Amino acid sequence: MHFQAYFKHTITDEGFRNVAVNGRTTGYEIRIRFPSYRGSQLSCVTRLDLSVDGAPVDPNDLLLCLNGKEFLMSRIPELYSEYWFVLDRATLRVAKEGGLAPGNHELRVDFAYRVPYTGYSGDYVVAEGRHVRTLAMAR
Amino acid sequence: MKGSKIQLGVSLYSFTIDYFLEKYSIEACVAKAAELGFTGVEIVAAMMVPDYPWPTDAWMTYFRGLLDKYGLAPVTYSAYIDMGQRTDRDMTEAEIVQSTVNDLDIASRYGFPVVRTQHAISPEILEKMVPYAAKRDVWLGVELHAPHTIHVPVWQKYFALFDRLGSDHIGIIPDFGVFQEHPHKPWFTQAAELGMRAQTLEVLLAARKEGLGEEAAVARTKAPTDAERRIAHELFKDFKPARLEDLAPMVKHSKYMHGKFYYVDENLKENCVPYDRILPAIRDLGFEGFIASEYEGHQFDESIDGTEQLTRHIAMEKRILGLA
Numbered sequence: 001m002h003f004q005a006y007f008k009h010t011i012t013d014e015g016f017r018n019v020a021v022n023g024r025t026t027g028y029e030i031r032i033r034f035p036s037y038r039g040s041q042l043s044c045v046t047r048l049d050l051s052v053d054g055a056p057v058d059p060n061d062l063l064l065c066l067n068g069k070e071f072l073m074s075r076i077p078e079l080y081s082e083y084w085f086v087l088d089r090a091t092l093r094v095a096k097e098g099g100l101a102p103g104n105h106e107l108r109v110d111f112a113y114r115v116p117y118t119g120y121s122g123d124y125v126v127a128e129g130r131h132v133r134t135l136a137m138a139r
Numbered sequence: 140m141k142g143s144k145i146q147l148g149v150s151l152y153s154f155t156i157d158y159f160l161e162k163y164s165i166e167a168c169v170a171k172a173a174e175l176g177f178t179g180v181e182i183v184a185a186m187m188v189p190d191y192p193w194p195t196d197a198w199m200t201y202f203r204g205l206l207d208k209y210g211l212a213p214v215t216y217s218a219y220i221d222m223g224q225r226t227d228r229d230m231t232e233a234e235i236v237q238s239t240v241n242d243l244d245i246a247s248r249y250g251f252p253v254v255r256t257q258h259a260i261s262p263e264i265l266e267k268m269v270p271y272a273a274k275r276d277v278w279l280g281v282e283l284h285a286p287h288t289i290h291v292p293v294w295q296k297y298f299a300l301f302d303r304l305g306s307d308h309i310g311i312i313p314d315f316g317v318f319q320e321h322p323h324k325p326w327f328t329q330a331a332e333l334g335m336r337a338q339t340l341e342v343l344l345a346a347r348k349e350g351l352g353e354e355a356a357v358a359r360t361k362a363p364t365d366a367e368r369r370i371a372h373e374l375f376k377d378f379k380p381a382r383l384e385d386l387a388p389m390v391k392h393s394k395y396m397h398g399k400f401y402y403v404d405e406n407l408k409e410n411c412v413p414y415d416r417i418l419p420a421i422r423d424l425g426f427e428g429f430i431a432s433e434y435e436g437h438q439f440d441e442s443i444d445g446t447e448q449l450t451r452h453i454a455m456e457k458r459i460l461g462l463a
Contacts, residue, residue, distance in 0.1 A: 004438070006159065037159065038185040043224060078226065083192070085190075116222060116223035117257055119229075
């Protein structure tokens with residue numbers, strides 16, 4: 001049960017908004033914490049899935065934005081030189097024409113990460129958790 | 140004077156939940172450490188140092204300034220061996236050496252006499268680090284952490300190395316979690332949250348008290364769920380009777396210890412880690428150095444006030460050691 005306490009803080013209540021390019025709404029984003037007491041190399045993230053109102057977001061429509069850069073989910077396993085400092089929020093940006101409608105939305109993040117120093121008997125601990133949170137999209 | 144060679148420090152890791160939720164700034168953590176009566180500080184770099192593993196001079200100077208402002212000694216720069224940081228392979232020896240030299244440099248530059256490293260550095264590489272540590276006048280301590288004990292093969296090799304080379308620049312940082320005998324209050328809270336029913340837990344604990352193993356204990360429970368089976372596995376795997384005779388070789392090769400704890404009650408008792416027996420033994424064995432209070436209940440129950448826990452922990456240490 002080690003490392004479980006932090007998952008319930010993954011989705012923050014800041015920065016849930018639609019994003020626009022050249023006046024056209026092209027998607028939306030949420031801001032998340034790294035759910036641990038310490039930061040981590042991004043490559044340790046083994047699962048980061050977002051569902052909105054019960055529907056899973058296609059990983060190809062999802063970007064993780066951190067350290068001033070934007071990464072497709074498929075690149076995460078190779079990002080051992082990107083460090084996610086524990087006080088920094090990452091932005092999850094979803095490509096979706098028109099964004100999300102105003103009002104409440106149920107957001108669900110399924111998160112898992114390898115704890116890179118835990119190979120006490122060969123295998124690394126993989127901490128897994130889920131955070132579900134309803135946030136309001138402003139008008 | 141009894142216990143006069145033991146100094147009471149704190150790992151800022153103890154403030155995790157207030158730091159993580161940004162109720163405490165780094166300065167607030169340092170100020171609290173001083174207010175509670177600790178005299179030395181450990182910083183867990185991967186947690187609190189921005190731009191880790193390559194902190195800026197500006198930030199480290201700022202942090203040292205905070206310690207000076209509140210009259211605290213810099214003691215330990217706590218580093219990791221993140222063996223599994225890459226997806227495709229473990230770290231190589233050259234990479235482990237390079238990252239450890241980096242940590243030793245930072246500790247030396249900013250006045251931390253101790254670097255905490257981890258068992259994955261390996262006895263072979265630790266031996267190669269001795270000249271680096273000596274040149275920088277830093278003591279590189281390997282943390283002995285649960286589920287390891289001094290009896291596992293890798294630790295037998297570490298002790299052979301310490302006996303051969305002496306312990307002026309390398310040694311062991313025992314974490315008192317290795318002496319944890321029972322699950323703690325926050326553990327029970329989290330077990331309930333994760334679906335452990337009271338009646339299942341009662342059966343498991345009674346079976347454990349009788350000396351039954353995991354399988355026999357689980358067989359006694361009624362229709363255990365998957366969650367209950369997982370938690371039962373931890374209950375039987377993680378908590379073993381403390382072997383206090385292990386303290387003698389630890390003290391012989393240690394300049395720094397982690398006073399891990401999960402919950403000190405209002406009567407100043409830690410009911411899972413036997414501090415009442417550990418601390419007098421360490422003192423009588425002649426340990427000289429800091430014991431850093433390391434509160435970890437936050438990993439299980441964040442509603443417990445970590446600052447209050449530290450207040451109780453240092454009071455408990457002083458009571459047991461007969462310190463004013």
